[in-house]
Amino acid sequence: MADINAVKEKAKAQVDSMKSRIIEIAEHIFDNPELGQKEIKAQKYLMDELRKNGFTVQEGVGDLETSFRADFDTGKVGPTVAFIAEYDALPKLGHACHHHIIASSSVNGAIALSKIGAQVCGKIVCMGTPAEELMDAKGIMVRNGAFEGIDAGFMFHGGCKNNTNLIVLAVDGLEFSYRGKAAHAAAAPHEGINALDAVILLFNAINALRQQLKEDVRIHGNILKGGDAVNIIPETAVARFYIRSQQRRYLNEVVEKVKNCARGAALQTGAELEISVFEDPGNDLLKNRHLIQEFEENFESLGEKIDPAPFLLGSSDVGNLSYHIPVVHPMVKTAEDGCALHTQEFLDYGKTEVAYNGMIKGMKAILMTAVRVLLDKDFFQKTKAEFRESVSGL
Secondary structure, eight states: OOOHHHHHHHHHHHHHHTHHHHHHHHHHHHHSOOBTTOOHHHHHHHHHHHHHTTOEEEESGGGOTTOEEEEEEOSSOOOEEEEEEOOOBBTTTBSTTOHHHHHHHHHHHHHHHHHTGGGSOSEEEEEEOOOTTTSOHHHHHHHTTTTTTOOEEEOOEEESSOBSOEEEOEEEEEEEEEEOBOOBTTTOGGGOBOHHHHHHHHHHHHHHHGGGSOTTOEEEEEEEEOOSOTTBOOSEEEEEEEEEESOHHHHHHHHHHHHHHHHHHHHHHTOEEEEEEEEEEEOOOOOOHHHHHHHHHHHHTTTOOOBOSOEEEEOOTHHHHHTTSOEEOOEEEOSOTTOOTTSHHHHHTTTSHHHHHHHHHHHHHHHHHHHHHHHOHHHHHHHHHHHHHHHTTO
């Protein structure tokens, strides 16, 4: 077996040699923000960079127009590792989630590892996954075969801390449509069936339900339609809810309780109920302790410290990917403490020394972790075994 520590040193040195280009690519993505499913320029720019560095690139994989997959074969048998790039921006704010950091670090991480390809084995992949802020792009790509043959996924997210204890909430998006019967609200209200009453009862039932739910559950919704005129009993009313929890297993229980609230409201009012899914379900982030511990050791060897406290990230489609392959997805400090994602303040850190220092340190630790997966067969098998145990019965 190759000297893993020596190869890790070469990976770090390769990142250092590419530092100016890594920053240049991050700044290009930052200065040219594009919304989800419209990342045409970013997609082309990143694909061109990968092609120039010897990768075979496929455009629009997984039936998503602005996605890509870039492959590099070392010519030696081994695992296939994938660096996951995101490059969509937020409306009005731009890259206030530091996806420009993710894009450059993942693309250049794959390139850096390919440059020392003679020292490793297997295949190196960069997956371009669009529209993270908008939809379950990674889940769609998984279902459509874009991640076929990949053994493990690597990426990190920018933030205000160095953290490996990220909480990504599982989420379901449900729409509840009630159909009643219109009637004149003053002259003949007794002839009507009030669909809006059903929606109001649904909200009240969910509010009563909260007392019997675990603390990590989040349920939030709004009314899309509540009637057309004040003097007409509303014939149709529609509400949408996000339902979230830290674990998919428990979320499924909560979703059924919420559906029962909706059914009860229909029964009370006499309205007909239709329940539909308005957004693809998102899973929580399955943590692979083998990958996390390896990343932590590598990151701390660079002189950095990791905050052990749980950090709530919200929901992300990386959760769905983590149910398909082992994934490591830490947070690396690209802004000062207390600076929240999706804010102008976080955006303002996008091109600072803090952001670039975090990006380079994060890249090195991620590459060192990937080297371990590629070269240590026993470690790789333990990583896979842990993953299989995590998803068993789901």
